[in-house]
Structure formats: structure tokens, C-alpha cells
Amino acid sequence: MSKLLKIAHIIDLINEWIGRITYWLVLLMVAVGTWNVLGRYLGRMIGTNLTSNALIEIQWYLFDVVFLCGAAYALKYNEHVRVDIFYKNWSRRRQALANFVGNIIFLIPFSCLIIYYSWGTVINSWKIREMSPDPDGLPRYPIKFTIIIAFILLIFQGISEAIKNWHIYQETNTSQEDN
Template structure:
């Protein structure tokens, strides 16, 4: 079990780093959005490339931060039902949800979106908009984002099993959302 807990720590560390870095994309997308609005309404200038950069950045935030959001327990949850359950019951519901729904869907999306990325990359697919951007980077975000979500699901599964077997704290408890450190390396997160 200790190997699995260390593996979970490494996965959490990875998604924590990617999530923190991706948060900066919100600032860049906001600045580009403001620049687009200023140039369009202030100077009657427009750029499809800048609009697409803005869309790409927002896509990156949502896709790359999905694992981070899950790790921080800030995803959509039916609290009306889960708050009435015991900690063990909530963890069992999460285990079933992860195994039956999340992991299969994440793997399916990675599997099905990879050929689309490869085809786009090989053909150097371009936007159909005049002055638009190359498409393969945004197509790559789909399998990468869902792969990150999938490996985070594995980490969350490990943490929930560790809790149920008495090898770890409750991963759903509010105190479980402290910054992530790799097990065995104190201060590695700073």
C-alpha cells in the first residue's frame, strides 16, 4: 500500500504543478480578450488569430486543470445527498463513480481523440477562418487533459481505498486540500 500512496503523491504533485501553471493562462486569456475588445471597438480592427488564441487558452485551462480540480475536490458533486452520508459512505460512492464512470470515460476520450490529434498534426490542419491558427495544439489538449484527469482518478481511487483500509486520512474531508508534497520529501512543494 505504501507504494500506491507514494504513486498517488507523485500524481498529485504533477497535477498540482500543471494546475498552478495553467491558472496563469486565465490571465493571458483575459488580457488577450481585453485587447481584442479594445482593438475591435476602439480601432475597428479584428484578428481571427487573436480570437483563436483566446479560445485555445480557455480550452487549455479547462482541460489541463480538470485533474487539479478533482484533486482539490472542487469538482461538481451532489452535496445534498453526499452530506447526509458517513465518510465511509461518501468514499464508497466516489470509488464506484471513479471505477464505473470516470476512468472508463476518460480512457475512452483519450483513445478516441488521439487519432484526431495525429491526423491534424500530420496534415498541419489550419483553421477555416481567415488568418486563423494551426489546429493540432488545441486537439492535443483533449487527450492530454483527459489523461491528466484519468491519472488523477487513479490517485483519488488509491486515497479512498487507503482511507477505507485505515492507511490514510479521509480525502474528501475539507482539511485534505492542503498544498501537495511528494511523500518522503518534506518541503518539496515549496
């Protein structure tokens, strides 16, 4: 089990690093969004366009990266959406088992399906070097590849969480907590 916990730790470190990068991307996204708004109004006042479709699309792309790559980070910190009507009252051992089963039966297979069904679209986008249809728009193929990257990160974080929850389940004293 200690080798598996080391693997989980490495996965956690990778997603921690990526999660911290997304912090800065949020700030950048807000700065670009602020400039897009200010530039539009200031540009009208002085008669010059101070923003562009590229800047608007950069803001969208930053949001995509933050949302997609932040998912594994949110899972790592148990900040994802959960309906915990029963969960909050369960013992730590039972919660660990529910988390383990949820990761193995739902999260990992769902993430694999997303990758499987997105793969063709992403590859086609790269083959044709898909561009935004908007004037001054950005390439679409790199941001589409983020879907694959994000769900791979989510799969790995799901594996890490499964390992840690299985460890909790095994280590927790059954007779004391499961009553």
C-alpha cells in the same frame, strides 16, 4: 499501501503544478480577451485594425487549455460537479467508498473512451497539419492534442483519488462511522 500513496502523491504534485500554470493562463486569457475588445473599438476609432483572428483564436485556445487541463486539478480539490443529496450526509468512510467506485467505474473508463474516440481525429489533424479556416488563423492540431493530454491527466488523477479513497476506506473504523 504506502507505495501506492507515494504514487498518488506524485500524481497530485504533477496536477498541482499544471493547475497552478492554468491560474496564469486564466489571467493571460482575460488580458487577450480585453485586448480583443478594446482593440476592436479603438481600431474603429482610429481606422486601423488592432486585433486579428489569431488573437481571437489564442483566446479560445487558452480557454480550452484552462478548461481541459484544469479538470484534473478540480478533481484533486474535489471541486468538480457533484449531486450530493445523499453524499453530504454520509460518513467519511462511505464517501470514500463512493468516490473510489465512481473513479474506477465511471471516471477512468469514460476518460479512456474519450481518448480512444478522439485519437483518430487528433492524429489525422497532426498528419495534415490542420489549420484554422479563418484568415490569419492558428494551427488546430496542437490544441486538439490537448484533449488527449487532459484526459490522461484526468485518468492519473482518478487513480490518485481512488488510491487515497481506498486508503481512507480501509483506515476508517467501520464500527464507529458506518452506523
